[in-house]
Amino acid sequence: MVYDTPRFLPAGDRYLLVEFGNHMTLEVNFMAHGLAAIVAAERPRGVIETAPAFASLLVHYEPEETSFAAVTDALGRLVAELGPSDQLELSSRLFCLPTAYLDPWSREAWERYCATIAPKTWDPELIVQHNGLADTAQLVRVHSGSEYWVAAIGWWPGVPFMLALDPRCKLSVPRYNPPRVWTRKGTVGLGGANTGIYPEDLPGGIQVFARIPVPIWDPAQRFDVFRDSICLLKPGDRVRFVPVTLEEFAEAERKVEEGSYAFNLVEYQKFSVPAYRAWVAGLDPAARF
Amino acid sequence: MLKVIKPGLETSVQDWPGRIGFANQGFPVSGPFDSWSFRLANLLVGNPPGTAGLEAQFLGPTLAFTDDRLIAVTGADMRPTLDGVPLPMWESVAVTAGQVLALGPARSGARAYLAVAGGIATPPMLGSRATFHKAGVGGLGGHALSEGAGLPLGPAPRPGAAPGRRVAPGARPPIGQGKRHEVEAVRGPNDDWIDDAGHATFYGTDWVLTGRSDRTGYRLQGPVLSFAGRARDKPVEHGAQPANIIDQGYPLGAVNLAGDTLIILVQDGPSMGGFINPWTVPYAVFWKLAQARPGDILRFREVGVEEAQALARDLGRKCTPAAIVT
Numbered sequence: 001m002v003y004d005t006p007r008f009l010p011a012g013d014r015y016l017l018v019e020f021g022n023h024m025t026l027e028v029n030f031m032a033h034g035l036a037a038i039v040a041a042e043r044p045r046g047v048i049e050t051a052p053a054f055a056s057l058l059v060h061y062e063p064e065e066t067s068f069a070a071v072t073d074a075l076g077r078l079v080a081e082l083g084p085s086d087q088l089e090l091s092s093r094l095f096c097l098p099t100a101y102l103d104p105w106s107r108e109a110w111e112r113y114c115a116t117i118a119p120k121t122w123d124p125e126l127i128v129q130h131n132g133l134a135d136t137a138q139l140v141r142v143h144s145g146s147e148y149w150v151a152a153i154g155w156w157p158g159v160p161f162m163l164a165l166d167p168r169c170k171l172s173v174p175r176y177n178p179p180r181v182w183t184r185k186g187t188v189g190l191g192g193a194n195t196g197i198y199p200e201d202l203p204g205g206i207q208v209f210a211r212i213p214v215p216i217w218d219p220a221q222r223f224d225v226f227r228d229s230i231c232l233l234k235p236g237d238r239v240r241f242v243p244v245t246l247e248e249f250a251e252a253e254r255k256v257e258e259g260s261y262a263f264n265l266v267e268y269q270k271f272s273v274p275a276y277r278a279w280v281a282g283l284d285p286a287a288r289f
Numbered sequence: 290m291l292k293v294i295k296p297g298l299e300t301s302v303q304d305w306p307g308r309i310g311f312a313n314q315g316f317p318v319s320g321p322f323d324s325w326s327f328r329l330a331n332l333l334v335g336n337p338p339g340t341a342g343l344e345a346q347f348l349g350p351t352l353a354f355t356d357d358r359l360i361a362v363t364g365a366d367m368r369p370t371l372d373g374v375p376l377p378m379w380e381s382v383a384v385t386a387g388q389v390l391a392l393g394p395a396r397s398g399a400r401a402y403l404a405v406a407g408g409i410a411t412p413p414m415l416g417s418r419a420t421f422h423k424a425g426v427g428g429l430g431g432h433a434l435s436e437g438a439g440l441p442l443g444p445a446p447r448p449g450a451a452p453g454r455r456v457a458p459g460a461r462p463p464i465g466q467g468k469r470h471e472v473e474a475v476r477g478p479n480d481d482w483i484d485d486a487g488h489a490t491f492y493g494t495d496w497v498l499t500g501r502s503d504r505t506g507y508r509l510q511g512p513v514l515s516f517a518g519r520a521r522d523k524p525v526e527h528g529a530q531p532a533n534i535i536d537q538g539y540p541l542g543a544v545n546l547a548g549d550t551l552i553i554l555v556q557d558g559p560s561m562g563g564f565i566n567p568w569t570v571p572y573a574v575f576w577k578l579a580q581a582r583p584g585d586i587l588r589f590r591e592v593g594v595e596e597a598q599a600l601a602r603d604l605g606r607k608c609t610p611a612a613i614v615t
Contacts, residue, residue: 009478012569013597015540017478024526024535036313051312051538053561058538060312063598064605152536154315154561157424161536192526194536200424219414219425229415230426231314 001025002085006035008072011058016068018057018075024193026163027085029151030273032057033236034088035079044074052235053152054161085273092236092271094147096264097212099241100249101140105184106208113180120176123207127190130173138288139209140243145169145289148195149271150237158199158217158231162239165276167285175205186212188241199231210241213253214261225263232263238271290355291405291440297350297392301420302409302428302440303327305339307556308417315560318541319419319427322504322556322579323400324572325462326364328608330404333361333381335450338608340408340443341418343434345401346504347582349392350434352403357385358442359406359449363456365398365464365580379461381454397465398580406450407443421557423505451615460612464580469495473574474544474589475597479534479565487514491544491568492591496551500583506545507553507578509587514546520565528563536563542575544568544589553578571597573604 007019018035021028032052039050039059046066051058061071082088102124110123121129124136133139146169148162155161164170175191180203183189187198191206198204199217215223216232225232233239242264244252255261305327307320321327321344328338343350349367362369362378369376370391376382384390392401411418411429420428429438480488496509520531527534532546539545543554543566553570555578568589570578581587592600 010475010569010594011478011540011566012475012542013571013573013594013601015542015569017538017540019478023524049310049312051560053537054535056537058312058540058561060309060540063601067598068594152538152561153313154538155536155559157311157315157421157426157560159315219431229311229314231311233314235313 002028002031005076006031006079008075010068013063014061016059016061016071018059019055020057021055024054026149026165028055029149029163030088030090031085033090034082034085035075036235037090038078038082039075042078044071044078046071047074051152051154053154086277088273090236090271090273092238092269093234094238094240094266094269095232096240096242097214098244098248098252099144099188099210099212100246101144101210101243102136103211103246103249105211106187106189109180109183109187109208112182113176117178117181123189124209126207127171127173127209131171133288141289142169142171143195143210144241144243148239148241150233150235150239153231153233153235156199156202158233160197160216160233160239162195163193164195165238167280167283168287168289170285173207176207177205179203179205183208184211186214188212211249213249214256214263222259223261223263225265236271290442291409292353292355293350293434293436293438293440294353294389295351296434296436297345298348299433300343300345300350301422301433302341302411302418303344303420304341304418307419308415308421308427311415312560316415316426317421317557317560319417319421319556321402323364323402323462323576325576325604325608326400326464327402329379329456329461329612330361330363330402332608332610332613333363333379333450333454333456334359334404334406335446336404336406336408340404341411342402342404342409345392345403347399348394349401351389351391353387353389354384355386356442357383358445359383359452360390361404362392362401363461364401365395367392367395367401379456381450381452383452399582400579405442407445410441410443423557454613454615457612457614460607462576462580468584469586469588470577470581471590472570472577472587473592473597473600474568474570475592475594476568478540478569480567482517482520482534482565483567484515484517487516487567490514492589494588496587496589498581498583498585498587502583504555504557506558507555509551509553511551513549532564534563534565536561539566540569542570542572544570571600573597573600
């Protein structure tokens with residue numbers, strides 16, 4: 001699945017794309033994160049920053065300090081130093097986010113769409129149909145049953161593209177076509193195999209079925225977890241969606257408003273790709289929760 | 290302080306090189322679209338070349354000064370006046386408190402730049418003052434200038450530069466040379482998704498810049514491009530359309546094939562997405578894009594990475610104090 005040697009693709013005078021594979025798998029994505037981490041640590045001459053996506057890593061570099069040939073050379077050496085993906089160990093924070101599943105706000109987004117653009121099946125029901133689930137209650141059990149890997153962040157700043165780490169919780173569904181013009185801030189949804197969260201009120205195309213009361217986007221940097229950025233999540237973080245009632249949702253929302261909300265964040269773990277692979281090898285992906 | 294009497298058409302605070310270090314959270318670099326004109330404006334007034342200044346688009350602002358400052362206006366010709374008297378462009382000019390600078394519609398080109406000695410001192414956000422208004426980040430409260438707003442200025446350099454400094458001949462961008470623009474473009478990153486005929490079409494076409502173009506993307510009107518086998522014979526996760534690819538990072542300058550439409554992704558463009566980028570316009574020639582107007586013709590010239598990087602180094606050499614003559 002992962003290319004034997006990555007492809008270094010030129011992208012103008014100051015960018016290049018390192019492509020690790022032709023498939024969307026966690027293994028390919030781990031390579032992008034591994035290279036991003038070693039680049040940040042070793043800081044090869046002229047490299048400004050990197051950004052991982054599912055199967056590739058975008059590299060921004062300064063042509064007044066280096067050249068395409070020199071950068072690809074340096075990156076090739078770092079890839080070799082990294083070794084195969086099954087030996088990677090990556091820094092990874094874990095966020096537990098209170099989540100109201102089958103909430104009234106994502107339902108409102110769907111209702112608005114039906115009323116103003118085109119009628120469609122209710123989003124949770126569509127996911128149930130596409131994945132052979134019994135009902136929307138099982139969708140909640142399955143979706144909340146896994147940790148999610150933040151494979152990439154982007155399109156709009158702070159939007160996480162997340163993949164289920166537990167193969168028993170892998171779900172997939174087509175996107176809206178045409179897209180929605182409105183989605184409420186904090187809404188959670190699925191498009192393809194990606195789970196996403198809307199940091200702000202935004203248009204979008206993923207099927208929505210849940211909402212979180214806590215910000216993942218804080219331009220005023222009111223909470224300490226936003227001290228380095230105005231986005232909560234970084235690539236390589238993990239997220240767990242913890243089902244809560246609407247009453248608990250409202251209480252968390254109130255604490256966010258008054259600034260007393262405590263983010264549930266674990267920072268002491270590393271994500272071990274070999275340990276993960278060994279665990280996954282013993283699972284039956286057909287065994288849904 | 291600079292008081293905004295009329296904001297113009299989306300005039301914004303920008304600094305160069307913009308917002309660096311947050312690409313992995315999806316932030317575009319933003320910053321001035323024509324960084325050549327922008328950097329020269331700063332050098333004229335004695336600022337470091339990246340100091341925050343203003344970018345005016347198509348229709349410039351009217352601004353009142355509350356203190357004495359050295360200023361310079363560069364880029365598109367918006368017929369600047371100071372208290373109604375024509376103000377020379379590409380030259381440092383001393384203004385005094387109470388004077389009013391007015392920029393009109395662009396006579397040629399599209400974007401003009403104002404540098405003020407000491408720079409614009411709006412609060413930086415994520416390491417930059419550059420405005421990314423779609424997400425309300427940077428600049429003046431996250432947005433373009435609005436009527437009645439006040440822009441704080443930084444302390445003027447001491448000793449200050451002198452008025453009457455000019456840009457050396459040949460050191461400034463040739464703006465307003467007609468409606469056809471030859472724009473360099475490098476193959477990649479996804480050039481192997483397009484067949485030979487498609488590449489020939491891309492480099493051999495007079496593309497029309499449409500009115501649906503802004504600092505996010507430049508939409509081009511022209512023929513349909515043909516794909517290589519990889520675009521159709523691919524794993525399902527790439528998506529249904531030939532131009533779909535597994536979501537990937539978008540480089541600044543990517544010539545993005547969004548379905549059938551070519552869009553050049555520029556300063557405030559999306560950081561990633563699921564369409565291919567068969568070509569990339571080097572950042573070094575962005576000034577050409579920044580000064581093109583809807584309806585103008587873009588003709589792409591194929592260059593290799595080495596030539597693109599030579600252009601970048603050449604531009605870097607032009608944007609130094611050596612470009613300024615006294």
